[in-house]
Amino acid sequence: MxxxxxxxxxxxxxxxxxxxxxxxxxxxxxxxxxxxxxxxxxxxxxxxxxxxxxxxxxxxxxxxxxxxxxxxxxxxxxxxxxxxxxxxxxxxxxxxxxxxxxxxxxxxxxxxxxxxxxxxxxxxxxxxTLGDHYKKGIPVEVIPMAYVPIKNKITTLFGGDVKLRNAIAKAGPVVTDNGNFILDWLFPNNSFDWEEVNTIIKLIPGVVETGLFxxxxxxxxxxxxxxxxxxxxxx
Ligand SMILES: O=C(CO)[C@H](O)[C@H](O)COP(=O)(O)O
The missing domain is CATH 3.40.50.1360 (Rossmann fold)
Structure with missing residues (x-):
């Protein structure tokens, strides 16, 4: 199958x-x-x-x-x-x-x-545990003008790496249905309290939503x- x-x-x-x-x-x-x-x-x-x-x-x-x-x-x-x-x-x-x-x-x-x-x-x-199989990180939808400070804040708070998601059939970043950018946070380990992480990331100004459900x-x-x-x- x-x-x-x-x-x-x-x-x-x-x-x-x-x-x-x-x-x-x-x-x-x-x-x-x-x-x-x-x-x-x-x-x-x-x-x-x-x-x-x-x-x-x-x-x-x-x-x-x-x-x-x-x-x-x-x-x-x-x-x-x-x-x-x-x-x-x-x-x-x-x-x-x-x-x-x-x-x-x-x-x-x-x-x-x-x-x-x-x-x-x-x-x-x-x-x-999250991250066992999915290696592309946690998506975070952000207001375009704020993507660099948000990227820096996430790595300072939690470590790992944050990448601006690039489009495949277009030069430059993915633009969402809502006109925003997507950051993918490659978290450094999988021992996080995901509820807490979700709350903290959502409180960063310019973050619209996270892909943590x-x-x-x-x-x-x-x-x-x-x-x-x-x-x-x-x-
Ligand atoms: O969250 C999603 C899109 O934002 C999708 O539901 C998720 O990526 C799974 O997609 P697929 O069914 O193609 O594996």
Whole structure:
């Protein structure tokens, strides 16, 4: 089974277990979420479900349009029943690193408005401690004019290295859906209290959001190499 198939089985399982008729559904971002939207579209079609989809990014909005799903927004649907989203890493306490795809701000806003945040991922995202597998660091979305002082403050406070994320098909930095930059903090060890770290980084002026999702995730599904799906629930 390929990694893509592992993502798909996790996504299908989550959509089958959590999407119900008349629900308000938060659509996450990334490559695994594509499978969740495909499954949702199948179910809407076959079961004639009524589901309103609130996107977490421009990518998610495009997926909603592509599959002819009903688009909602926080102005009209501020209370979301369930959001299904990917993650870059999930630890044993259900702390998440998100933002590998640069959509962490809207993802966290939508998750904070959701009764349940469900994560879908392949087996490589399943870790005991953050940083065990994901080596690209913790994304931090920042106001562009402040990226250098924020970079310096994070390394002074916690050590490690901070890199401005560069775009691939464009010269210069990644610019988020919100017009901001992304810093990736390569933390020096994995013995941090992540809740405390999240609070301290968020208080630096110019920081918009971090990719640390603490006490937000209700359940995670991991597609396994042999085609099964393992689950982890929040305590
Ligand atoms: O947080 C995210 C984007 O900001 C994604 O959910 C995360 O990067 C996982 O992506 P993928 O499903 O492609 O592995």
């Amino acid at each position: 390929t990694l893509e198939q592992a993502k798909q089985v996790a996504a299908y399982r989550a959509v089958d277990e959590f999407v119900t008729n008349n629900c308000i559904f938060g659509v996450g971002s990334g490559s695994t979420v594509v499978y969740a939207v495909q499954r949702l579209a199948e179910r809407v079609d076959v079961e004639n479900l009524k589901v309103t989809c609130v996107p977490t990014s421009f990518q998610a909005k495009q997926l909603i349009h592509k599959y002819n799903l009903t688009l909602g927004e926080l102005d009209t649907h501020p209370n979301i029943d369930v959001t299904i989203d990917g993650a870059d890493e999930v630890d044993s306490k259900m702390n998440l690193i998100k933002g590998g795809g640069g959509c962490l701000l809207q993802e966290k806003i939508i998750a904070s408005c959701s009764k349940k945040l469900i994560v879908i991922a392949d087996y490589t995202k399943d870790s005991v 603490i006490n937000m995730c209700h359940k995670a599904y991991f597609g396994q190499p042999e085609g099964t799906v393992s689950e982890r629930c929040a305590l």
